[in-house]
Amino acid sequence: MPIPDRVFLLGPLLKGVSRSFYLTLRILPAGMRDPVGLAYLLARAADTIADTALIPPPQRLALLLALRARVNGADDGGELVRRLAAEVASQQTLSDEKVLLESIGPALDVLDQLAGADREAVRGIVTTLTEGMEFDLRTFPDERSGQVAALPAMADLDRYTYLVAGCVGEFWTTMTYAHLPGTLQAPPAVMLARGVRFGKALQMVNVLRDCGKDLRIGRCYLPAEVMDRYAFVPQDLLAPANSARARPMLCELVRVALDHFREAIAYTLAIPRTAVRLRLACLWPILIGLETLLLLVENDAWLDPARVSKVSRGKVYRVLAGSVALVMADGALRAWMRGRIARIEARLA
Template structure:
């Protein structure tokens, strides 16, 4: 039986800070829920620290590194929790995020109660994710500086998408092997690589969807070498009227994203049809991601932060509803994904 603290952390609190992920977590097999849910909460707390713009970047970085140390077993938990309460929790305008930061003590206690292999896996994924957040804080300027810094090479973007999402697909795969041995078809090496690309597909979608908003806090994830190829600068992307001019750049990165999504589909189909819960947990983000890309390629104002390509809640429920009869059929899943990819590619070729 789940103890009350763990039940609160992995129930109401998790639901409060991520409704969409909570839906995914609920359909996971029981053994995977605790380590994956706890990893999400710790990573979300780290992300809240990294994104609290009222705190100077160097202070956020110090707090982020302190959280990473606590997750990895540092001894000064009391002093750390006091700093979090004083320096970060009071700055939060969303009550759920405030409660999350105030619940770090119990979350770290639950981490200590996990089995050794799960505890090591959670520590590893939170460490990697916080390295991605550290990369953000060290690479980009203060959000209020008025400056923009862009990544330099496509390899930098690829590395970034691994640190903040590809590693999650890797972690998810390891949890599946640990808690559902024999479930995934295919060699572990191949499935781990596909899991990485699954995560990268979702993060590339986020990068493209949120480009206009990120630019306004000084972050250009679209690399300089690619911008130059299309005759663009980060400052050009700040102008919503340049959306059509920059569309070839968008389409180039959408093509790269689709290659990742194809691997994500293969990953999903490597889960046996009888593992309905695990399949649904993978199928939903794939289809929602593809639906988002479809909106994006048809958005002639994609650089306008007021016109973000975000699918509506009723579309999410539509995806979930259609997935129930489709999930057990490889043919239906493959045809569904292929149909969306064809519609996206048709726009790329128009």
């Protein structure tokens, strides 16, 4: 295929691999789209490397570290590009993922073309996200081993959610201050901290929603510290029939997620009503995340990977339409989001 250029990378290819996140990217103000989109592409390529189970974990880790080094300016003479095409792209069943891995060279060229501050910000976020992927590869057993390992403590879960999502909130906030100066009136330290909690909220949803699936590849993100209080070990959670007995543990972790979501709401409502695009880009993941949590607490088989709590496409479109109608109405937005939290909390009693 022809060498992809900037337009292809940040247009059709990004749309092909980013799925629902592409909606958020499209609504972003123009100056933020390229660095945020490129960061997503590079992180998605790294994630594909880390998740390709047909490749042994040590080989995946070596490729991941090589990509991190290349993102940060190391020159390997094109060795990484060749290895990704030969060792990883050939293993992909999804064509967009294959094209992405074959497009790493041009993507790195686009990174080099970014303005200095944007380039360093993209390097920083990709570095931290790949540290989260490295954490997975070093912490959990090979997906094909039949073994399951759990994170030891809540502090480990908190660190993990920062590495894979909380750091994105920081990056997003940094990009906002850089490309939309004067938009955020709150002090940067306040917004950066809220941005971290925003990302952690979304990742807690992923952890709880995908628990059944993750267990079957040997990964239990529910901390042993929490499971011990409810007399569980990771292997117990492999049985969907234990969903009811494990519900108190689910409720405890949903409360943690809701605390993060309250900070995400504060973050979003601190964005001026006139910054419509930026507001919508923040509202959509919050609203869809809360809808997912509501489905989760209403799911009496939440540990069953065949009954994953997923918001329907129709519901997503209704949420998007409702948010557009209310985007400039702080009171109505606050009532909507608090109402969703109240419904979730009512099911936790």
